[in-house]
Amino acid sequence: MISPSSPSGARRRALLFWAFFAAGAVVLALAPLALNNYWLRVLTTVFMYATVTQGLNVIVGLTGYHAFGNAVFFGFGAYACGVAMTLGAPFPVALVAAVAFSALVAGIVGWPILRLRGHYFAIATVALNLAAIQLVIQVGGVTGGAEGLPLPLSDLPPGPLYRAIYLVMLAGMVVSTLLVAFILIRPFGYALRAIRDGERAAGVMGIDTTATKVAAWAISAGITGFAGGVWAYWITFIEPASAFDPAIGVKAYMMLILGGMGTVIGPVLGAFVLEFLSTLVWGGFLQAHQIVFGVLIVVICLVAPNGMLVAGRSLIQRWRSRHGAA
Amino acid sequence: MMHRRTLVKSVAALGLATLFGAGTAAAQDKIKIGAAVSLTGNFAREGHLLKNGYAYWEKLVNDAGGIKVGDKKMPVEVIYYDDESKPQTSARLTEKLITEDGVGFILGPYSSGIATATAAISEKYKVITMTPMATADSLYQRGYKYIFCPAPLASTTLDPMLALLKTVKDPPKTIAIAGPDDLFPNVFAGAAQKKAEAEGLKVVYSTKYPKGSADLSSVATALKESNPDVLILTGYVQDSILLIKTLQTLKVNPKLIGFAFAVGIPDFLNALGPAAEDLFGVQIWDPALTYKGPVVADSATYVETFKKQFGGEVPTYITAAGTAGALSLQLAIEKAGSIDPVKVREAMLQLDTDTFFGPVKYNDAGVDVKASAVVAQVQGGKAVPVYPPAIAAAPVVYPRKPFP
Numbered sequence: 059m060i061s062p063s064s065p066s067g068a069r070r071r072a073l074l075f076w077a078f079f080a081a082g083a084v085v086l087a088l089a090p091l092a093l094n095n096y097w098l099r100v101l102t103t104v105f106m107y108a109t110v111t112q113g114l115n116v117i118v119g120l121t122g123y124h125a126f127g128n129a130v131f132f133g134f135g136a137y138a139c140g141v142a143m144t145l146g147a148p149f150p151v152a153l154v155a156a157v158a159f160s161a162l163v164a165g166i167v168g169w170p171i172l173r174l175r176g177h178y179f180a181i182a183t184v185a186l187n188l189a190a191i192q193l194v195i196q197v198g199g200v201t202g203g204a205e206g207l208p209l210p211l212s213d214l215p216p217g218p219l220y221r222a223i224y225l226v227m228l229a230g231m232v233v234s235t236l237l238v239a240f241i242l243i244r245p246f247g248y249a250l251r252a253i254r255d256g257e258r259a260a261g262v263m264g265i266d267t268t269a270t271k272v273a274a275w276a277i278s279a280g281i282t283g284f285a286g287g288v289w290a291y292w293i294t295f296i297e298p299a300s301a302f303d304p305a306i307g308v309k310a311y312m313m314l315i316l317g318g319m320g321t322v323i324g325p326v327l328g329a330f331v332l333e334f335l336s337t338l339v340w341g342g343f344l345q346a347h348q349i350v351f352g353v354l355i356v357v358i359c360l361v362a363p364n365g366m367l368v369a370g371r372s373l374i375q376r377w378r379s380r381h382g383a384a
Numbered sequence: 385m386m387h388r389r390t391l392v393k394s395v396a397a398l399g400l401a402t403l404f405g406a407g408t409a410a411a412q413d414k415i416k417i418g419a420a421v422s423l424t425g426n427f428a429r430e431g432h433l434l435k436n437g438y439a440y441w442e443k444l445v446n447d448a449g450g451i452k453v454g455d456k457k458m459p460v461e462v463i464y465y466d467d468e469s470k471p472q473t474s475a476r477l478t479e480k481l482i483t484e485d486g487v488g489f490i491l492g493p494y495s496s497g498i499a500t501a502t503a504a505i506s507e508k509y510k511v512i513t514m515t516p517m518a519t520a521d522s523l524y525q526r527g528y529k530y531i532f533c534p535a536p537l538a539s540t541t542l543d544p545m546l547a548l549l550k551t552v553k554d555p556p557k558t559i560a561i562a563g564p565d566d567l568f569p570n571v572f573a574g575a576a577q578k579k580a581e582a583e584g585l586k587v588v589y590s591t592k593y594p595k596g597s598a599d600l601s602s603v604a605t606a607l608k609e610s611n612p613d614v615l616i617l618t619g620y621v622q623d624s625i626l627l628i629k630t631l632q633t634l635k636v637n638p639k640l641i642g643f644a645f646a647v648g649i650p651d652f653l654n655a656l657g658p659a660a661e662d663l664f665g666v667q668i669w670d671p672a673l674t675y676k677g678p679v680v681a682d683s684a685t686y687v688e689t690f691k692k693q694f695g696g697e698v699p700t701y702i703t704a705a706g707t708a709g710a711l712s713l714q715l716a717i718e719k720a721g722s723i724d725p726v727k728v729r730e731a732m733l734q735l736d737t738d739t740f741f742g743p744v745k746y747n748d749a750g751v752d753v754k755a756s757a758v759v760a761q762v763q764g765g766k767a768v769p770v771y772p773p774a775i776a777a778a779p780v781v782y783p784r785k786p787f788p
Contacts (some may be wrong), residue, residue, distance in 0.1 A: 099476050148535065162629045204567045206497060216508040293471055295500035300471050339474075347466065348424050370484055 437706025
């Protein structure tokens with residue numbers, strides 16, 4: 059009998075996990091062959107939120123810094139992609155620009171504000187989100203300002219275009235998940251968790267906490283900016299209020315809590331469950347859906363405050379101990 | 385026992401057969417139309433008003449047996465969804481309406497930002513989309529072929545107000561334009577400046593103040609110094625009230641003051657009281673309009689029948705625009721004698737008629753080139769349509785009386 063905590067048991071579980079992950083990715087990559095455009099769009103939205111949530115996971119789940127306004131990088135990514143494409147860049151180049159620009163902003167803004175701790179950092183990121191809206195309006199010019207920015211349209215018919223966007227968004231989710239898994243086994247990942255569990259102690263151990271935090275935030279921003287960039291091309295028209303919508307960040311936060319902070323697959327699970335739930339709930343009601351959705355969120359927070367994974371694990375343990383006793 | 389089971393089975397089979405039979409028959413005879421509008425979120429109020437405009441038309445058409453397509457009548461079924469005031473949701477719902485629900489036409493959402501997301505999808509599927517409440521010019525400059533807007537676009541909304549200036553005795557010579565720095569105010573201001581210059585007026589002052597400013601005395605002082613004959617304000621109700629009160633305090637009295645919104649709304653009239661007298665505003669529809677047309681005879685009939693259907697609710701310009709958009713679609717389908725989108729589009733481009741809402745003549749970009757806003761003036765504490773002359777209920781008062 060192998061106990062769950064023994065090394066070989068852990069290895070076997072990890073193998074099983076990655077086998078499931080790979081199988082899931084393959085199934086999703088092949089799904090466009092079978093699904094219609096509507097369900098493709100629903101799934102693309104799920105991947106988008108999973109990517110944003112994975113970005114949030116890096117700074118909140120791994121580093122312990124509550125960036126409530128992290129969706130600001132979604133907007134920066136969207137605008138970087140939009141502006142680059144308006145200036146004539148093809149979509150892949152614009153997408154690289156979206157990732158690079160978002161990471162750069164996080165790097166620059168991170169130096170001062172990542173010295174803040176606890177609530178102060180959280181509030182600073184919210185302020186950043188609100189400031190970004192005004193920034194785009196004031197800059198005007200190539201950003202379109204308050205009038206919004208139309209992106210160049212693709213000549214592709216809806217079938218191939220939406221399938222291409224689906225696959226790009228899927229790649230974003232898979233790569234960001236692999237990235238989080240990779241970070242977790244690197245010294246960098248240990249440094250992040252050391253900061254999360256005790257920043258002063260981490261500093262004493264010789265970790266350059268500010269540089270590590272800034273790097274984590276830049277990675278988080280890059281992942282979020284990727285999702286924003288693809289979204290901009292997908293939706294074809296961006297406005298400050300929709301690109302920097304604080305609701306995107308709130309939703310990602312709920313997905314992170316639901317899935318489990320600091321876990322590899324939690325953000326993906328959270329995005330799938332919450333987005334499908336909201337799509338289904340919304341289908342049944344014309345006006346009361348947001349109330350129903352809100353009640354569901356409260357129930358989830360009460361039942362699984364540490365995420366579905368933890369809740370599921372404790373449920374299994376309880377079941378096992380009851381049956382062991384019997 | 386056996387007998388009962390057989391009975392249950394056959395009843396079930398019969399039920400299923402009728403269900404499927406009815407289903408296919410309905411699919412053939414009904415025109416399915418999709419409408420994803422904002423029922424929650426920022427635009428919930430406007431979305432409801434727009435939805436009522438669509439719902440009014442749906443009932444009107446179905447009470448008459450449907451739309452006449454060729455030699456048969458087809459009832460319409462409008463499928464409504466809530467876009468939560470978000471472009472992202474609207475895109476998803478538009479996709480659902482077209483690919484899952486199989487609608488052939490779309491009645492658009494409120495606001496240009498959301499409608500742009502809607503149109504990006506519907507255009508790809510060549511599904512005709514009426515966008516009565518999306519008036520940003522940019523949407524109609526994208527080369528789309530399947531969107532149509534029965535209301536005047538933002539850049540032409542103030543045109544009748546500036547055209548009116550030439551018709552008064554001793555016409556004004558100088559003009560000032562002020563408004564908050566925001567999407568529509570900027571479009572209004574830019575277009576007004578161009579039009580004013582084309583009309584030979586001298587623009588003596590123009591400014592953009594920050595949106596949501598709590599103090600506009602610097603703008604009022606600058607206006608006092610530049611002393612324009614005409615003042616055009618492109619802002620929203622709250623900042624406009626503030627600016628008018630400041631002008632009143634500083635005793636700045638241009639001969640004409642005009643706004644880019646409807647001056648008949650109670651908030652505005654109540655807040656300003658006698659100071660609102662003689663002020664001008666534009667609106668895309670007014671219940672007092674006298675255009676006549678098919679299906680809905682005129683605005684008076686519209687208001688009366690609408691109130692009957694919606695328990696006394698008076699239709700607003702948003703509601704009327706919604707009905708007008710759906711009405712254009714009906715006229716085009718009847719003209720085409722088909723629900724094929726390419727044929728309906730061709731018929732839509734050939735429409736040249738009046739409706740209760742105003743004249744209809746779409747250009748290739750889907751813009752109603754004959755649509756014009758109505759200029760109303762506050763006279764005796766009420767907004768009265770004064771321009772264009774064909775539908776004026778009273779003569780223009782110019783110059784205005786100084787503030788009390």
